[in-house]
Amino acid sequence: MTAQPQPGMVLDGVAFEVPGRVLLHPLTLRLPVRGVTGLIGQNGSGKSTLLRLLARQQRPSRGRITLDGRGLDDWRERAFAQRVAYLPQQTPLAVGLSVRELVGLGRYPWHGALGRVSAADQARIDTALALTGVAALADRLVDTLSGGERQRAWLAMLIAQDARLLLLDEPTSALDVAHQLEVLAMVRRLAEERTLAAIVVVHEINLAARFCDELLALKHGRVVARGAPTALMTADWLEQIFDVAMGVLPHPDSGRPIAFARD
Amino acid sequence: MRASTLALVLSATTLVVLALLLHAPVQDVLARPAAAGYDVERMVLLYATLPRLAMAVLCGAGLAASGAILQQVLRNPLASPTTLGIEAGARLALTLATLLAPALLGLGRDLVALAGSAASTLLVFALVRGRGSTALAIVLAGLVVAMYCGALATLLTLLRDRVLNSLFIWGSGSLVQQGWDAGLALTARLALTAVPALLLLRPLALLDLADDSARALGLSVPQLRLGAIAIAAALAAFVTSATGVIGFVGLVAPLLARACGVRGFGARLGWSVVFGALLLLLTDATVQLLAGDAAAFVPTGAVTAVLGAPLLLVLLPRLRPTAAPADAGLGTAAGHAPAPARRRAGLALAGLALLGLLAAAVGRTPDGSWILPSPALWPVLAEWRLPRVAAAAAAGALLGVAGFVLQRLTGNAMASPEVLGVGAGAVLGVGAALFLPGALAGLGQGVAAGLGAVGVLAALLAIGQRTRFAPQRVLLAGVALNALIDAIVGVLAATGDPRAMRLLGWMAGSTGAITAGEALQIAAAAVLLLPLAALTHRWLTLLPLGAVPARALGVPLARARLTLLLLAALMTAAATPVLGPLSFVGLMAPHIVLSLGIRQSLPALAAAALAGAAVVATADGLARTIADPIELPTGLVSALVGTPFLMLLLARRRPVSSLQPEGCPA
Numbered sequence: 001m002t003a004q005p006q007p008g009m010v011l012d013g014v015a016f017e018v019p020g021r022v023l024l025h026p027l028t029l030r031l032p033v034r035g036v037t038g039l040i041g042q043n044g045s046g047k048s049t050l051l052r053l054l055a056r057q058q059r060p061s062r063g064r065i066t067l068d069g070r071g072l073d074d075w076r077e078r079a080f081a082q083r084v085a086y087l088p089q090q091t092p093l094a095v096g097l098s099v100r101e102l103v104g105l106g107r108y109p110w111h112g113a114l115g116r117v118s119a120a121d122q123a124r125i126d127t128a129l130a131l132t133g134v135a136a137l138a139d140r141l142v143d144t145l146s147g148g149e150r151q152r153a154w155l156a157m158l159i160a161q162d163a164r165l166l167l168l169d170e171p172t173s174a175l176d177v178a179h180q181l182e183v184l185a186m187v188r189r190l191a192e193e194r195t196l197a198a199i200v201v202v203h204e205i206n207l208a209a210r211f212c213d214e215l216l217a218l219k220h221g222r223v224v225a226r227g228a229p230t231a232l233m234t235a236d237w238l239e240q241i242f243d244v245a246m247g248v249l250p251h252p253d254s255g256r257p258i259a260f261a262r263d
Numbered sequence: 264m265r266a267s268t269l270a271l272v273l274s275a276t277t278l279v280v281l282a283l284l285l286h287a288p289v290q291d292v293l294a295r296p297a298a299a300g301y302d303v304e305r306m307v308l309l310y311a312t313l314p315r316l317a318m319a320v321l322c323g324a325g326l327a328a329s330g331a332i333l334q335q336v337l338r339n340p341l342a343s344p345t346t347l348g349i350e351a352g353a354r355l356a357l358t359l360a361t362l363l364a365p366a367l368l369g370l371g372r373d374l375v376a377l378a379g380s381a382a383s384t385l386l387v388f389a390l391v392r393g394r395g396s397t398a399l400a401i402v403l404a405g406l407v408v409a410m411y412c413g414a415l416a417t418l419l420t421l422l423r424d425r426v427l428n429s430l431f432i433w434g435s436g437s438l439v440q441q442g443w444d445a446g447l448a449l450t451a452r453l454a455l456t457a458v459p460a461l462l463l464l465r466p467l468a469l470l471d472l473a474d475d476s477a478r479a480l481g482l483s484v485p486q487l488r489l490g491a492i493a494i495a496a497a498l499a500a501f502v503t504s505a506t507g508v509i510g511f512v513g514l515v516a517p518l519l520a521r522a523c524g525v526r527g528f529g530a531r532l533g534w535s536v537v538f539g540a541l542l543l544l545l546t547d548a549t550v551q552l553l554a555g556d557a558a559a560f561v562p563t564g565a566v567t568a569v570l571g572a573p574l575l576l577v578l579l580p581r582l583r584p585t586a587a588p589a590d591a592g593l594g595t596a597a598g599h600a601p602a603p604a605r606r607r608a609g610l611a612l613a614g615l616a617l618l619g620l621l622a623a624a625v626g627r628t629p630d631g632s633w634i635l636p637s638p639a640l641w642p643v644l645a646e647w648r649l650p651r652v653a654a655a656a657a658a659g660a661l662l663g664v665a666g667f668v669l670q671r672l673t674g675n676a677m678a679s680p681e682v683l684g685v686g687a688g689a690v691l692g693v694g695a696a697l698f699l700p701g702a703l704a705g706l707g708q709g710v711a712a713g714l715g716a717v718g719v720l721a722a723l724l725a726i727g728q729r730t731r732f733a734p735q736r737v738l739l740a741g742v743a744l745n746a747l748i749d750a751i752v753g754v755l756a757a758t759g760d761p762r763a764m765r766l767l768g769w770m771a772g773s774t775g776a777i778t779a780g781e782a783l784q785i786a787a788a789a790v791l792l793l794p795l796a797a798l799t800h801r802w803l804t805l806l807p808l809g810a811v812p813a814r815a816l817g818v819p820l821a822r823a824r825l826t827l828l829l830l831a832a833l834m835t836a837a838a839t840p841v842l843g844p845l846s847f848v849g850l851m852a853p854h855i856v857l858s859l860g861i862r863q864s865l866p867a868l869a870a871a872a873l874a875g876a877a878v879v880a881t882a883d884g885l886a887r888t889i890a891d892p893i894e895l896p897t898g899l900v901s902a903l904v905g906t907p908f909l910m911l912l913l914a915r916r917r918p919v920s921s922l923q924p925e926g927c928p929a
Contacts, residue, residue, distance in 0.1 A: 059813055080817060081817025106816070
């Protein structure tokens with residue numbers, strides 16, 4: 001029997017530990033190749049760790065991750081960046097770049113250190129600026145932007161990177177409610193229009209349920225639940241995931257389930 | 264190992280060495296009746312050997328206490344009077360006073376030393392001000408300050424008077440005594456400082472908590488910190504004033520206490536003092552035992568540096584990595600409109616270039632008046648002056664770009680080629696060529712310098728490999744190497760050998776004797792290396808974002824860092840034979856560019872080359888004319904002129920907002 005290369009990210013017994021502590025217990029699963037997957041769970045449940053492993057920012061202590069059938073270590077740096085884009089939880093504050101220059105960095109995986117910046121690259125930068133609504137800020141320095149604007153500028157860089165898999169670690173953390181909705185809606189739209197996959201850490205369970213196709217719940221470094229938001233939005237599941245008594249009510253307008261803490 | 268066990272082992276070893284050292288003279292002296300008239304051996308034992316050992320105990324204890332307090336108050340396991348530049352500041356102040364205003368010493372050596380250490384400490388904290396003062400950043404700034412202070416003190420001594428060997432010996436930390444007076448005086452001073460230190464014992468112990476918790480317990484943290492640092496600096500200044508720079512004892516002793524698992528600040532301070540006293544006593548007794556009659560000329564401080572610097576290298580990997588996104592003041596003073604800024608920057612650069620050209624052209628007639636040569640003189644001048652001007656400018660451009668590359672690579676505004684230790688390696692190469700005839704006699708100084716630079720580079724790369732060339736680590740390793748080499752040069756200079764003077768002269772960076780061939784070589788290096796550096800501009804844009812975003816965008820981190828380090832090292836190695844290892848240009852040029860608001864990598868790199876060349880050309884013109892008919896060393900002039908200028912630039916920069924995110928949580 002010959003092994004068919006599996007598209008997308010596949011984890012096989014992947015674990016991550018630091019001396020004295022296991023941050024992620026051995027995990028075997030396959031991530032979807034399209035649609036938005038939400039990572040939920042308490043603080044310290046291993047969400048960011050998992051994302052960093054997928055982004056190749058850290059190596060697993062054990063196990064193996066493959067992308068399109070090849071081990072992560074076998075990918076060349078730029079080829080991997082063409083395929084996978086990663087937005088860390090905290091982006092550097094003062095970078096001395098204009099928004100357009102920052103977004104232009106997203107094209108690095110394609111043109112490399114010496115390659116020419118083509119008209120196609122420029123077009124993708126323009127598209128990314130327009131999609132995230134920061135075109136008007138293109139000549140401002142990133143250091144001078146507000147938190148929400150900066151977050152969108154970094155997202156624009158990720159979009160310009162044109163990768164098929166987006167890994168976003170709390171992309172809404174610095175934003176107010178309106179911008180949270182806007183950013184997640186944008187991620188969702190991108191995933192649909194460009195048939196991308198996005199793995200997103202979302203703190204707020206209702207936001208996660210509203211914008212994700214699938215939820216992956218972690219607790220103490222283990223996956224405790226995986227499924228469609230409608231399946232997981234029950235008082236029992238949520239209590240298990242978050243260790244706090246939860247209730248679920250239908251949204252008065254849309255009828256979608258809304259979760260809240262009971263105590 | 265438990266602290267008490269370690270203390271026992273150290274004491275036992277020390278006792279053995281002391282027994283070996285002292286048993287012969289003591290037996291001799293005891294065998295004779297006390298009143299046997301003029302007894303040289305008895306005098307030596309009572310008024311030289313024993314006071315020297317007592318001095319070792321005192322200095323070790325004082326420095327260790329200073330280090331323990333600094334480590335506690337800064338929560339920085341690498342803090343110490345050595346790594347914060349406190350000792351070096353005191354030494355520079357005393358050297359300056361001795362050379363330029365001896366009357367000041369009449370007011371009291373200790374006051375001068377205190378002023379010097381206060382100035383250098385303030386400078387270190389000004390340098391890291393508002394930049395998420397991480398442990399590594401503070402130590403790096405401190406070591407850089409220490410390096411420049413030490414080098415300036417050495418070079419000034421050289422320039423002022425070539426026979427002040429005693430100043431060299433003192434500067435390198437000599438414990439030699441001629442009686443008990445100095446020891447008693449130091450005892451009094453240390454005891455006086457110990458009183459406030461003991462009063463601060465309890466508040467300082469609270470600093471084991473985080474700042475805000477300590478504040479919640481009713482502590483005024485900034486005032487406590489200031490007071491404690493002042494006490495630590497005073498302790499170190501008193502010791503330095505008595506014996507010169509005795510490096511690394513103040514670092515190692517508290518680290519030993521910590522490594523033994525001593526808990527609680529009071530206990531740590533106590534054990535640090537014990538370890539410091541024992542360590543220095545052991546070192547000094549060993550030096551006396553091994554060096555025999557020459558012991559008076561081997562500065563113990565240089566020996567502790569030779570032992571301590573490698574230890575710092577070993578300890579570096581154990582320091583928690585600082586994951587803080589690189590910022591380090593490389594962003595611009597935000598918000599100016601691009602167009603006028605660009606015009607202003609262009610004008611400023613043109614002005615600098617013009618200044619350089621003017622300085623290259625200006626001359627002095629035999630009667631001392633200043634002239635700009637008429638066109639008729641140009642061909643003659645070109646023949647005589649072109650080689651040195653071309654070499655100086657090319658070296659300046661290379662150093663400027665090397666500094667720019669290193670600052671971008673490390674995200675640290677204090678990075679500069681000098682800090683890599685590559686220049687110091689070149690010094691060591693030249694020193695070896697001068698002092699080890701036989702094997703190296705045939706080599707020219709240039710070749711020897713190149714070999715030394717490559718050797719240090721290889722060591723740096725070997726050290727860096729383990730940390731995947733994490734830039735701050737590489738820099739710290741470079742500074743530690745520098746301290747080591749500085750100590751060796753100090754020992755050489757203390758011998759009073761004329762070859763040591765040649766080495767020091769070479770370090771000062773004289774361009775006067777440069778031949779057309781040598782100028783061609785360095786110009787070729789510039790033509791080759793500068794475009795190579797320009798090719799890396801995209802990495803130089805991406806790397807300041809920090810390791811995570813750079814990796815996410817597909818930058819091959821290890822390879823990119825290695826390439827940039829190699830480039831910077833090659834550029835430094837090419838420039839060092841012309842300007843010496845301490846010209847400051849590599850630090851200055853990128854800061855000029857930054858203050859002009861040039862942000863994009865490629866224009867900034869070009870501007871750094873231009874600024875470096877112009878600064879050195881100007882310094883070269885000054886060095887040639889200002890003390891006419893004596894020529895000063897160009898490298899030293901650019902350092903002396905550049906330092907205040909650099910401080911001005913740094914002081915003008917507004918502190919980065921305190922909203923700076925603290926590293927990514929694990």
